[in-house]
Amino acid sequence: MDKDTLENMAWLLDEVLADWSKRAAEAVAADRATGHGPPATAEVTRVLTQVVLSF
Secondary structure: OOHHHHHHHHHHHHHHHHHHHHHHHHHHHHHHHOOOOOOOHHHHHHHHHHHHHHO
């Protein structure tokens, strides 16, 4: 794989993870506002793994 392809993939991955992070933070804030606790580490890891695998 050439340098440009790797840079493009890194940029796209950054965009995907930034979008996921924003949506995840909004979802956690909404849950916290209704009395739920923060997500467990295992839950965050599971969802983040799904995001990366979908890439």
